[in-house]
């Protein structure tokens with residue numbers, strides 16, 4: 001079971017350090033825990049990963065960080081293809097695949113996000129699958145250190161997660177593309193995490209807003225630990 005926290009543009013370095021100290025007070029007991037703080041809060045710790053990175057060692061890419069900056073903190077884990085980067089930062093599939101392949105070649109663990117907007121969901125599961133296929137173009141879905149995160153755009157930050165049926169059906173479809181772990185993300189909360197991780201082909205969760213409170217996140221890990 002995998003439980004990951006995406007802080008997005010929340011928390012400073014000192015707040016992240018405090019959070020991490022508090023988090024480390026519990027045993028993870030076989031649950032893989034990952035933490036994605038903002039770039040300014042990256043720190044050397046096995047569970048920390050980057051929310052984004054440019055596909056280059058270093059160079060003239062204003063505002064970006066690359067391999068050299070990640071290496072300083074021994075970061076070996078990166079989130080790629082998050083819907084906020086696809087839609088707000090206008091990252092194309094070509095660029096996302098470039099990032100994937102660069103960090104794959106560097107042996108990083110890659111949390112790779114896919115997910116459809118509401119207008120596609122409304123058209124039904126076949127349209128959803130077609131859309132998701134377009135988001136995996138150029139990406140090796142059998143890469144050994146790949147973790148896929150299915151995050152429907154309409155469920156992110158809205159407080160409305162996908163229904164258990166929708167999650168089940170979509171994860172089953174994604175399972176046809178990959179044998180790697182598949183996380184669900186999108187309004188995962190303390191009161192729905194258990195029923196979500198019990199669904200077949202759900203290997204964990206990627207949590208945004210609800211992860212910002214360390215006690216809530218600790219509780220979520222505890223629930224994942226109790227899963228057989």
Ligand code: PGA
Pocket residue numbers: 006151155156157158159185186187188206207208209210
């Ligand atoms: P949310 O975000 O839990 O706030 O919906 C999830 C994500 O974007 O990873």
